[in-house]
Amino acid sequence: MTRTDLQPGLRVLRHRWSLLLLAAGVVPSVAGCGGPGLADRAASVAEIVSGEPSGRDVLRIATSWPRSEQKRLEEAFRHLTPAPGPVQLIWIDLPPEAPLGRIIARFPPVDVLLGGPLTEYARLARSGKLEALQGEGSPFWYVARRSLIARQGFLGELAEAPALDDPRVAPATLAWAAARLRADSWRQGYGSLVQLFGHALHRPGWLGGSALAANEDGGGWTPVPGSAPLSSKDAPLDARSILFEEGAAIRRGPRHGTAARAFLQFVAAQPMIQGGPESPPPDPDVSDLLADLLGATLVDAREELVLAWSVMDRSAAAAPVQALLWLNEPPPWPPASVEKLQAEGGDSALAMVQDLAAQIAPDPEPRFWLVQSWLRPARPIDPSVLAELARAASGRLVHEPRFRAWLRGEWTAWARQRYRRVARLAAGAGSAAGSAAPRSPLP
DSSP states (O other): OEEEEOOTTOOOOOOTTHHHHHHTTOOOSEEESSOOOHHHHHHHHHHHHTOOOOSSEEEEEEEOSOHHHHHHHHHHHHTOSSOOOSEEEEEEEOOTTOOHHHHHHHOTTOOEEEEEEHHHHHHHHHTTOBOOBTBTTSOSOEEEEEEEEEEEEOOSTTTTSBOOOOTTTOHHHHHHHHHHHHHSOHHHHHHHHHHHHHTOSSOOOSSTTHHHHHHTTSSOEEEEEOSSOOOTTSOOBOTTOOEEEEEEEEBSSOSSHHHHHHHHHHHHTSOOOOBSOOOOOOOHHHHHHHHHHHIIIIITTHHHHHHHHHHHHHHGGGSOHHHHHHHTOOOEESOHHHHHHHHTOHHHHHHHHHHHHHHHOOSHHHHHHHHHHHTSOOEEOOHHHHHHHHHGGGGTTTTOHHHHHHHHHHHHHHHHHHHHHHHHHHHHHHHHHHHHSOOOOOO
16 A cells, blocks of 8 residues: 555655655655555555656546555455455545545545545536546445434533534534524524524534544534444434535546546445435535534634523523524525615615625626525525525625625624623623522511
């Protein structure tokens, strides 16, 4: 097994003399497994660094899967009957949160992508960066692995308290949150996430896996995919099981297409979790909007959210029902600032709304759609609103950076204001209940 570690931000050296440095032991980042000789390792490095063939098919596989899984796959692939031919596998280790699109852009020698959420593969297929697996009109990716997402953590005094990752950087957390939103009504699911994030032990970090690492200090749980797929002997999954599906695909224009297709067909035939809910093909734009919504309201506004829950928990029965309803309510569409502008009424209000649309959506078609949407009655954000935003102006609105930055800011500002309002309402109700309580008579 040959491997190279390519962390985001590092550049692959392409100088011919780098092979001499490797022979001298200066560059240690490329290591061989299984005991190949120095000549074989130098040939493998030549394939990576200089791009020159080493005399046989070389398949470069970028993956975030652990090295134990890489070794198992490679050994099983080599024992196929009939054998796929003399293929050398070069494994490129990626961090779990690495965006696959950036990997392709920075490291073009990659032939196969293995692992990572299906939304990344759908995004790459839309942009024409993936090869059709079996010719024109065929799928662009396989489902390479299905893992069951479950609670993982430590028992103890804080066993029921969650420690959660930021859904914008942790695909498994986003998949878990999306499943909770689908489980009951969307609004009830959103309210459950508000409660969980509001009682989380740690602030979600900007790195996938930080919550599980924080749990090593003791207490709490976090949703993570299982380390191994279930077998056919296990009980079938029910409709409420949460699955994390990962893909596998071929980068467009691979150097060794036949070997890449043989490897992907082999991977797709591996045992995977069976049963569970049937999920439709992912829409990466809707998924990105959902991640922005949850990140803006539950992570960026976390201080206000934690304070609101703290006051609500202390007030207990004295807290009014209205406070809990406000706390669990998703943001509205149009956003609150737009509704405030429209409340002014008259031509000046319409002019201000149009000016705002022009600033965040300079392109005429997305701007026109945005103004028309703002003129409709307000409604809470739900899957239909996210889908409308993703499709607006043939998808151009959601890809406008100024609009996305503005929308995230609107959602965060709305959430902070709402949580502060809930805290004030609950605190006032608690104080009133305390002052109205009958005093015990003095002895």
